[in-house]
Amino acid sequence: MAATIAIEIVMPHVRQRQRTRFRPGPLVVFTIASLALSSTVLRAHDPGLSALEIGVRPGTITVSLSMAAADAALIASGPDAKPRAALTALAREAIRLSLDGEALAPEQDEVSIDAGGARVRTAFRVRGSAQQTRRLIVTSDVPKRVARGHREILVVIVGGTQTAQKLLDAESDSLAVDLGPDPGAVSTAWSFLALGNHHILSGADHLLFLAGLFLAACTARELIGLLTAFTVAHSISLALVVIGGVQLPASIVEPLIAASIAWVGVENLIGTRHRRLWLTVFGFGLIHGFGFAGALTTLGFGSTTTDVAVALFSFNAGVESGQLFVAAAMLPLLWAMRSRPAWQATLRPVCSAVVALAGGYWLVARLM
Numbered sequence: 001m002a003a004t005i006a007i008e009i010v011m012p013h014v015r016q017r018q019r020t021r022f023r024p025g026p027l028v029v030f031t032i033a034s035l036a037l038s039s040t041v042l043r044a045h046d047p048g049l050s051a052l053e054i055g056v057r058p059g060t061i062t063v064s065l066s067m068a069a070a071d072a073a074l075i076a077s078g079p080d081a082k083p084r085a086a087l088t089a090l091a092r093e094a095i096r097l098s099l100d101g102e103a104l105a106p107e108q109d110e111v112s113i114d115a116g117g118a119r120v121r122t123a124f125r126v127r128g129s130a131q132q133t134r135r136l137i138v139t140s141d142v143p144k145r146v147a148r149g150h151r152e153i154l155v156v157i158v159g160g161t162q163t164a165q166k167l168l169d170a171e172s173d174s175l176a177v178d179l180g181p182d183p184g185a186v187s188t189a190w191s192f193l194a195l196g197n198h199h200i201l202s203g204a205d206h207l208l209f210l211a212g213l214f215l216a217a218c219t220a221r222e223l224i225g226l227l228t229a230f231t232v233a234h235s236i237s238l239a240l241v242v243i244g245g246v247q248l249p250a251s252i253v254e255p256l257i258a259a260s261i262a263w264v265g266v267e268n269l270i271g272t273r274h275r276r277l278w279l280t281v282f283g284f285g286l287i288h289g290f291g292f293a294g295a296l297t298t299l300g301f302g303s304t305t306t307d308v309a310v311a312l313f314s315f316n317a318g319v320e321s322g323q324l325f326v327a328a329a330m331l332p333l334l335w336a337m338r339s340r341p342a343w344q345a346t347l348r349p350v351c352s353a354v355v356a357l358a359g360g361y362w363l364v365a366r367l368m
Contacts, residue, residue: 048150052095052168054138056158056179061104061126061136063095071146084111087120094141097124101135139174151247171250188307189314196318199292200326205257205362206288207326212264212355213281214330215348222277227323229278230285235316237289242312253290258362260284265356269349292319 048071055062067075076086088109097104108123136156143150148170156164156177166175200206213230217223240246263284292315337343 048147050142050146050150050152052138052140052142052152052154054097054136054154054156056136056156061097061124063097063122063124063138065091065095065120065140065142067142067146071150074146083113087111088122090142090145091120091122094145096139096141098137098139099126099135136177136179137174138177140168141173143168143173144170149249167245167247169247169249189310192311192314193318193321196292196315196320197322198318200319200322203291204358205261206291208355208358209257209261209264209284209288210323210326211330211351212261212268214327214334215268215352215355216264216277225278226281227327229282230288231320231323233282233285234289234292234319237286238293238312238316241290241293242308248290253287255363255366256284256287257291258359258366260287261359262356262363263359265352265354265359268352269356 048068050068050071051064051066053062053064055064072087075090076083088111091109092106104124104126106122106124108121110119110121112119138154138156140152140154143152150169152168154166154168154175155162156175158177158179164175164177166172168175210227210230213226214223217226263280337347
């Protein structure tokens, strides 16, 4: 069976502004210059937003892409540009589907353009029933092709029910969805718990930040306070991403995570103590939470309230269980080190220096 891609573009009217000459005073000149500069910056950084809807039914997959007029103008620009050909090429090249690892071939293009916008319809060949296939992977290069910072809302609807959603950008451009029978809440919870556990245990940057917190804490009570602040903070970030749709690009989150590691290492080396150290850790925990959310949103987290709650709670529980495992492994070593002044005087600065150097290296690498 064949599927359809639809691109809808609405071309708004642009009004020309008339300028008049006058002789302003210094304050007026400064005000006008500031406003003009601000509006220019805002226009220059307007990334745009498109929408991509995937509809899956027995034997058919329908893809619908909607774009704003300004974004479409970037696709079909130039004196010799042919809008129909440009939009068709975008539909065929930028959006890719695969079922169980087999790429679907686009065919049967249909383009219609009028004063109100444009539509492009493209069919994808699907062998057998789409819902008999377990794994659908949707990849969209639209954010990369339109403008820097462009984002795209991706929604997957299976049998008339929304099953997954994700906000795509140039760095996160794909979503994998299981199309088979509903695995059930228990199986879903277990899969997200395992994902959170794996993410924290395989993330060297997150583990080094935790190690820095263990080195910073002088007492068990202080360590519990720091870990609690970190846990509450990254839980808030996860909720903001999953429930509120808040997104921070990886180009900002990853360097900040590296900076947090370098900071905790340097703080331990300097030996300065802050009364509200937990507040700083809370701030860094918010940033780490956005890093955790990248792994969560890769799988999608359903559409119903129950699906979202199960995904969020289970993934967060996986992260917390991983942290507890790390704490159980490190605390005996730390207590033994602190019971021996010679170890404390030697190993603590060395470990702190390793944390600071690793964070600094990651910071430079992620900014380049």
